[in-house]
Amino acid sequence: MSQSTVEKGVSVASFDHIQAIFFDLDGTLVDSAADILRAVNFALYDIGVDPVTNVQVRLWVGRGAGRLIQCVREYRGIAPERHEELLASFMKHYQADVCVDSTVYAGVREFLTWCQQHKIHVACITNKPYQPALKLLKALNLLEYFSLVLGGDSLEHRKPHPAPLLHALSHYGLKPEHALMIGDSRNDVESARAASIRSIAVSYGYNHGEPIAASEPDLLLDSLAELL
Numbered sequence: 001m002s003q004s005t006v007e008k009g010v011s012v013a014s015f016d017h018i019q020a021i022f023f024d025l026d027g028t029l030v031d032s033a034a035d036i037l038r039a040v041n042f043a044l045y046d047i048g049v050d051p052v053t054n055v056q057v058r059l060w061v062g063r064g065a066g067r068l069i070q071c072v073r074e075y076r077g078i079a080p081e082r083h084e085e086l087l088a089s090f091m092k093h094y095q096a097d098v099c100v101d102s103t104v105y106a107g108v109r110e111f112l113t114w115c116q117q118h119k120i121h122v123a124c125i126t127n128k129p130y131q132p133a134l135k136l137l138k139a140l141n142l143l144e145y146f147s148l149v150l151g152g153d154s155l156e157h158r159k160p161h162p163a164p165l166l167h168a169l170s171h172y173g174l175k176p177e178h179a180l181m182i183g184d185s186r187n188d189v190e191s192a193r194a195a196s197i198r199s200i201a202v203s204y205g206y207n208h209g210e211p212i213a214a215s216e217p218d219l220l221l222d223s224l225a226e227l228l
């Protein structure tokens with residue numbers, strides 16, 4: 001870790017104790033909005049409703065597929081009774097083409113390699129459902145870096161609840177001070193805080209259109225390459 005990282009608020013001493021890093025997926029590792037958008041719009045097309053835009057989808061991603069579809073429904077005035085049908089249709093379309101336009105953000109692969117070289121456990125803790133999360137990581141050749149993947153439907157609770165992070169801590173047999181959460185949205189920062197884990201936020205992600213600094217992560221970065 002560089003000196004500038006220390007000055008921005010995370011001491012080298014504390015990084016020395018980091019044995020596991022928990023990564024968010026959408027908006028942190030992968031820019032996945034275009035593929036999510038296509039699946040949403042196919043699902044809308046199937047029921048004869050007008051499409052939504054990339055800008056809108058980027059506001060709605062990050063709280064799991066159910067919340068995404070709820071936002072789409074509310075925006076397009078689709079009755080709550082059609083929720084399950086629309087969600088299932090979105091999931092079908094998304095699973096079919098999870099990685100056509102999705103790309104890995106700059107610095108991500110390099111930082112994951114650095115973690116591997118330094119024998120740091122790496123987990124992916126996303127609110128995206130587990131199956132498409134796994135498929136996306138695989139398609140982008142990222143899956144090999146992760147010893148644990150938790151999706152939004154893997155446990156009873158998802159971020160911002162601390163449960164997935166606490167589950168990962170116990171998976172590795174670690175205390176909160178030995179781990180770090182890296183994400184793009186307030187859900188990531190809040191779940192880390194609730195689990196007493198320090199957080200790093202990236203500025204380039206989605207975060208519902210709000211500046212992530214307002215969530216007060218321990219450190220804010222423009223690229224994971226800054227950690228190298």
Ligand SMILES: O=C(O)COP(=O)(O)O
Nearest residue numbers: 026062063064126127128
């Ligand atoms: O809401 C989603 O599907 C994605 O969520 P993530 O940012 O936790 O990966």
Ligand SMILES: [Mg+2]
Nearest residue numbers: 024026027184
């Ligand atoms: Mg995210």
